Amino acid sequence: MAYWLFKSEPGVFSLSDLKAAPTDWSGVRNYQARNFMLTMQLGDGGFFYHSNSNPPGIVGTVEVVRTAYPDPTALDPKSPYYDPRSTLEKPIWQMVDIAFRSAFAEIVALDRLRATAGLEQMLLLRRGNRLSVMPVSAAEWRIILNLAGPS
DNA sequence: GCCAACGTTGGC
DNA sequence: GCCAACGTTGGC
Numbered sequence: 001m002a003y004w005l006f007k008s009e010p011g012v013f014s015l016s017d018l019k020a021a022p023t024d025w026s027g028v029r030n031y032q033a034r035n036f037m038l039t040m041q042l043g044d045g046g047f048f049y050h051s052n053s054n055p056p057g058i059v060g061t062v063e064v065v066r067t068a069y070p071d072p073t074a075l076d077p078k079s080p081y082y083d084p085r086s087t088l089e090k091p092i093w094q095m096v097d098i099a100f101r102s103a104f105a106e107i108v109a110l111d112r113l114r115a116t117a118g119l120e121q122m123l124l125l126r127r128g129n130r131l132s133v134m135p136v137s138a139a140e141w142r143i144i145l146n147l148a149g150p151s
Numbered sequence: 152g153c154c155a156a157c158g159t160t161g162g163c
Numbered sequence: 164g165c166c167a168a169c170g171t172t173g174g175c
Contacts, residue, residue, distance in 0.1 A: 056173080
C-alpha cells in the first residue's frame with residue numbers, strides 16, 4: 001500500500017468533480033509522473049491537491065481504482081495532449097483511474113504544510129517542484145490526515 | 152501579471 | 164553529449 005498526491009487546478013478539475021464520478025488521470029506528459037503511475041497499485045491512497053487556487057492546498061483523499069493503462073489522448077490529434085510519437089502498439093503515456101474517497105472539513109493549505117514538523121522532506125514542498133503526480137510517505141500521510149481532522 | 156524553477160527540444 | 168532557448172508550472 002502506497003500513498004500519492006494528485007495535483008489539479010480546481011478551475012479545470014476539482015475534488016467535487018471527482019466526487020461526482022471517478023476519472024482517468026489522463027494528460028500527464030512528464031516521465032517521472034508517468035513512472036510513478038506505473039507503480040501504483042489498486043487501493044493505493046492519494047491526496048487531492050488544488051494548485052493555482054487561493055489558498056493552494058490539500059482538500060481531500062482519493063483512491064486508485066485502476067492500475068496504469070495507455071492514455072488514449074496521446075493518440076488523438078484533436079487532443080491538447082496529443083503526442084505524435086505515441087502509437088497504439090507502443091504507447092508512451094499511461095494513466096490510472098482514481099475515485100473520490102473523502103473531503104476534508106477544511107483545506108490543509110500549503111503554508112500550513114510548510115509549517116508542520118515532519119513534512120520537511122515532502123516532495124510537494126521542494127523548491128520548484130512541478131510534478132502533477134508524486135509519492136507521499138506513510139509518515140507524511142498520517143501527519144496530514146491528523147492535520148485535516150475528521151472528514 | 153510576474154517570475155523563478157524546471158523539463159524538453161534541437162542545433163551543433 | 165552539451166547547452167541555450169523555449170514553454171510550462173504554480174506560488175505569489
